Amino acid sequence: MFENVFGIHEPALLLQGQRLGVLANNMANADTPGYKARDIDFGAALASASGVDSGEAPLALARTSAAHLAPGAGEFAPGELKYRNPYQASLDGNTVEMAAEQAAFAENNVRYQASLGFINGRIAELQYAISGQ
Amino acid sequence: MSLFNVFDIAGSALNAQTIRLNTTASNLANSESVDGDPGKVYRARHPVFQTMMEAPDDSSDGEDAVAGVRVLGIVQSTTEPLKRYDPNNPVADKDGYVYMSNVNAIEEMTNMISANRSFATNVEAINTARDLLLKTIAMGH
Numbered sequence: 001m002f003e004n005v006f007g008i009h010e011p012a013l014l015l016q017g018q019r020l021g022v023l024a025n026n027m028a029n030a031d032t033p034g035y036k037a038r039d040i041d042f043g044a045a046l047a048s049a050s051g052v053d054s055g056e057a058p059l060a061l062a063r064t065s066a067a068h069l070a071p072g073a074g075e076f077a078p079g080e081l082k083y084r085n086p087y088q089a090s091l092d093g094n095t096v097e098m099a100a101e102q103a104a105f106a107e108n109n110v111r112y113q114a115s116l117g118f119i120n121g122r123i124a125e126l127q128y129a130i131s132g133q
Numbered sequence: 134m135s136l137f138n139v140f141d142i143a144g145s146a147l148n149a150q151t152i153r154l155n156t157t158a159s160n161l162a163n164s165e166s167v168d169g170d171p172g173k174v175y176r177a178r179h180p181v182f183q184t185m186m187e188a189p190d191d192s193s194d195g196e197d198a199v200a201g202v203r204v205l206g207i208v209q210s211t212t213e214p215l216k217r218y219d220p221n222n223p224v225a226d227k228d229g230y231v232y233m234s235n236v237n238a239i240e241e242m243t244n245m246i247s248a249n250r251s252f253a254t255n256v257e258a259i260n261t262a263r264d265l266l267l268k269t270i271a272m273g274h
Contacts, residue, residue: 028145030251
């Protein structure tokens with residue numbers, strides 16, 4: 001019953017945590033010649049992490065015995081890192097654009113807190129249901 | 134846990150930017166240094182930044198593929214020092230010439246501003262990661 005209690009917010013929180021690290025890495029390398037800014041395609045990563053691939057239905061593993069473990073909610077797979085297309089690359093080959101990175105960082109921060117808020121709300125809901133008051 | 138990585142990543146950047154600020158301070162302090170020997174006069178020093186590449190555990194796992202920045206080394210500017218006729222200078226060579234350090238003050242000032250802003254951005258990243266971690270720890274309370 002409690003296998004999937006937080007729904008999509010659990011993989012979303014993990015992905016946002018990973019993306020925070022990627023964006024921090026971009027900002028740390030803002031002055032490194034030749035560094036290419038990276039990011040995660042959040043929508044695609046979340047779709048694959050939550051098992052909802054766009055288009056076709058996910059392939060289900062065959063279970064020939066009732067004792068087999070159910071496929072699905074498995075290990076968290078980190079999102080695939082891709083390279084960012086710069087608006088205007090600098091002469092030293094660095095593609096970090098500080099303003100764009102800061103905007104993405106702030107956006108990711110808000111999204112993380114939103115996911116955290118949903119999870120907290122779910123926990124409060126369950127506690128309310130359990131206490132039965 | 135990726136959120137803890139942010140401290141390492143941004144921390145390495147703070148360290149690199151501090152070294153950059155130190156070289157800038159050294160260059161500005163020595164911008165008026167002179168010597169009678171062009172081989173011994175102060176030359177502007179600049180750090181070379183490099184992305185720290187860490188071998189990922191798994192090729193499909195890009196999480197730890199890159200982490201932070203480091204200072205590969207400090208290089209000296211190869212610009213020729215300016216020669217100036219100053220026979221009263223005690224370090225002047227036998228023809229009365231002294232050699233000025235090749236520090237470009239404008240370049241150093243812009244470097245300083247850039248280092249300052251990068252430092253502030255990385256401090257902000259650390260603060261954000263800390264806030265998010267504390268909120269995550271307090272989950273359910």
